[in-house]
Amino acid sequence: MDGMGGVVAPVRYSVETRWLHWACAWLVLAQFGLGELMHRVPQALHGPVVSAHLSLGVLLAALFVMRVAWRVTGGRAIRFPARDVASGRAAGAVHVLLYLMLGAEIGLGYLARWSGGRPVTAFGAVIASPFPPMSQATHHLFGSVHGWLAWAIVILVALHVAAVLYHVRIVRDGVFGRMWGAG
Ligand code: HEM
Ligand code: HEM
Known part of the structure; x- marks a missing residue:
């Protein structure tokens, strides 16, 4: 509220949404x-x-779980109306696809490691495989699908960034500012 009875529209996403977005973005790159x-x-x-x-x-896996939990529990309460139905659907589809591909990529990363009979290590901690080693063929399959999906994610992120640039340079509607924190 603005103190005068009117409702002030938010100008940017909440600090949690912004931190999760940028921490995940830098980690993925x-x-x-x-x-x-x-x-x-x-x-x-x-x-x-x-x-x-x-x-x-x-x-990244830990942040991703937090991010999805934050998203589905309505934590990202601040929402902005899309410019029109078509662009709203296109952005929504790319965002959902990004979440799905990131989740799959993270799962495949663990599988690529564990299927070779080796633990996943993180800052000195050891996360042992919950299953016995798999065949060489399966191990390589997980590794290569993980490698190809990484490229697919990068291509989709490039499309996502192109859409943001279009908003910044052509539409000039503050889409970048509401996720970056300025504006
Ligand atoms: C690996 C990199 C990235 C990933 C995985 C990613 C993923 C996402 C996802 C899933 C959303 C939707 C958030 C939601 O509605 O829950 C989003 C929104 C957004 N992203 Fe990214 N992003 C990445 C990089 C970037 C970069 C480099 C930029 C800027 C150039 C950017 C700018 C934005 C903006 C401005 C929004 C808000 C769009 C809106 O308000 O409708 N992202 N991103
Ligand atoms: C979005 C997140 C990730 C991206 C973009 C990514 C990307 C990549 C890429 C490009 C490779 C090289 C593949 C190749 O050509 O051989 C690779 C290998 C690998 N990654 Fe990831 N990765 C991600 C997350 C993870 C996670 C969460 C784990 C496990 C905790 C992981 C474990 C591995 C392992 C074990 C390899 C070696 C696979 C092999 O060569 O057999 N990655 N990753």
Whole structure:
């Protein structure tokens, strides 16, 4: 309320929504970079890069669970009306797809590691596999689907960023500001 009886419309998402969005966004990009790097660095660096990928991966998994819980329990109470039905549907579809693909990617990451009979490690903590090692073929399948899905996510994120740029440069309706925190 504005103190004069009128309701003041929110100008940005809540601090929790914004923090979860940006923490997940940076982690996803870092994970992609580390994943692409792990097979390209000298042998001596392979272990540390995989280890960093696993630690950040577990952190991302925890944040992702919090983010989805926050989203479905109505935590993201501040909502903004879409410009029109079509763009609202398009944005909604991309966002749902991003959530689904991220969830699948995280699950596949754990499977890619555990299926090879190795634990997932995070900042020194060891998360043992809940099942025995699988065949080499299955282990490789999880690894390659994880690798391909990473590219699909990056392409979808590029589309998401293109939509944001369109709003910033052409529509100029403050869509970026409400997630960034300014405006
Ligand atoms: C890996 C990177 C990213 C992922 C996975 C991601 C995912 C998402 C998702 C799922 C939403 C919908 C939130 C919801 O309604 O629950 C969202 C909203 C948003 N994202 Fe991202 N995002 C990423 C990167 C970025 C980047 C780089 C930008 C800016 C250039 C950005 C700007 C925004 C904005 C402005 C919104 C709010 C849209 C609105 O108010 O309708 N995101 N993002
Ligand atoms: C959005 C999050 C993630 C992205 C974008 C991502 C990306 C990647 C990429 C690009 C690779 C290289 C694949 C290749 O070409 O060989 C990789 C490998 C790997 N990632 Fe992830 N990753 C993510 C999350 C995770 C998580 C949460 C875990 C487990 C906790 C994980 C575990 C692994 C493992 C074990 C490998 C090695 C697979 C192999 O080569 O057999 N990743 N990741």
